[in-house]
Amino acid sequence: MDLKDIKAIIDLMKKNAISEFELEKQDFKIRLKRGICGASGAQVDDSSGANLLPAVTQGGPAALPVGTAPTAASPGELEIKSPMIGTFYRAPSPEAAAYVEIGTEVTPENVVCIIEAMKVMNEIKAEVRGIITQVLVENAKPVEFGQPLFRVRSI
């Protein structure tokens, strides 16, 4: 299997929203996993709606988890959090490629996403050094202050 084939499989996975693919042949094994949000159902499809809007619990106040991803960051993993309120975009324009993907290496100065607030497109910098391990927000979804956007494994 060469790189061309692997790229073809990845494209097929994206097109068909397949998150995991595993192939084992006699002397060869390959496992491909897409880790972006939308693929791991828990982050988007939970009953309280988008992460930033906590469900109102009937029957009295209780501590509500606000804007937290269901799994905590593991040690050695950093989070890039939103510094503002607005709409999250992964690419500078609808036709352009995303600023980062899983596996992209970032330096503090790299732009990782756009947050649009009051008609202004704000470029958000990584401010950390490492490799993107998770994209926590779907494209064009609203984000609030402090909401985790990406997980980064520091190197």
Add this chain to the structure above:
Amino acid sequence: MLKVAVGDFTMFEKILIANRGEIAVRIIRACKELNVRTVAVYSEPDSNSMHVQMADEAICIGRAPSSESYLRIDRIVSAAEITDVDAIHPGYGFLAENSHFADVCENCNIRFIGPNSRAMNALENKAVSRALAKKVGVPTPPGSDGLTENEQDALATAKQIGYPVMIKAVAGGGGRGMRAAHNDISLIKGYHTARTEAEKAFGDSGVYIEKYIENSHHIEFQILGDSRGKIIHLGERDCSIQRRNQKLVEETPSPLIEGKFRDLRKKMGKAAIRIAEAAQYTNSGTVEFIVDDQGNYFFLEVNKRIQVEHPITEEVTGVDLVKLQIMIAMGEPLKLSDSDVNIKGHAIECRINAEDPFDDFRPSPGRIEMYYPPGGPGVRIDSHAYAGYTIPPYYDSLIGKLITYGKDRREAMDKMNRALSEFMITGIKTTIPFEQAILQDPNFRRGFYSTSFIDNLLGGARRELIEDKV
């Protein structure tokens, strides 16, 4: 989203509350009764706050300091945009009287629930408002015309009106930015200090000078104006019980007016409306006056917002002021006229602050262990507190308001005494024991008090306060 709009009336589907604490809870309650969905905004330490839990949606807008959260116009408007609200209610304090914020909202097609920019500008600071009142023939305390630009000005004004005088910051509010001077020396010193403080606290070093009326009575009138120019008043509130210019106990009707100067209500009510009309005021506001012991009244300023003590007016008139604010903002014309407003019975409010009255009212933030509020007929609590709630140290100390209503002043006082003694809050210190002492003071019970009441209570003969029962 289907929006209903008929003429200049637009039904709101969703409102964002740009505030926190008890007033945010109050606004959410009015919205629920009007079937309007709510969006709360909150700072990080407020994530477990009552208003966040009651609202339909909630957006975190920043870290603890107000300057990074509740005062951030950009973040609040962004939150309003991503939740697609029709209007913003600013509550009181924070951005409630910020005309720039009102402008930004309008530019973003979001209705600001409060007076329009024109009215805000006509009353933009205390000096401008004083000039407007003079123009329409409403008496103001003797004092400077416009700002006091330098020492010579200050001395000349003081000579003209006579000591004692009050140096006031034009951009001050909520009882802050005022200092008294009793002679030339303290005037010069106070003038310079006041300007520096004003610059730091309000971003505007402008000050003016007014006669300091001793043993005064702070009496304010609630007004409402709709978008068609109709303005009414809903009676007065007596807020003379103040500690360091912060109101603590308020009541309506005013015992001074009821007891000694009955004709003042009509006179002052008319004056309040004259000022509001001159400013083309819309939505809810309060016209503040000072009354001396001879029944002479003087205009102080207009508070261009819903006020903390609005519940006592609601209790004696049966009018829901916050609901009316929302409906006026929707474009609904005021159906009430002055003659429809019926003031019945008597209401008293005690502000419950997280402060230790036995330790110079030091703020007492922290976790509320037990919280049992009073109840029964004629008792109302407007509060965001609950057992297990941690009061953050970053904001004001008001944790709730206790309001009682009775068919007359005696009954309202009896209920307040009962309610204060039932109110159990542990884990933090509160002003409840101090308010018990106020309610049982013979002068208060007779309705004989002025703005020097608390000073006298704290420094005078009656030093012992009711001990904490818990």
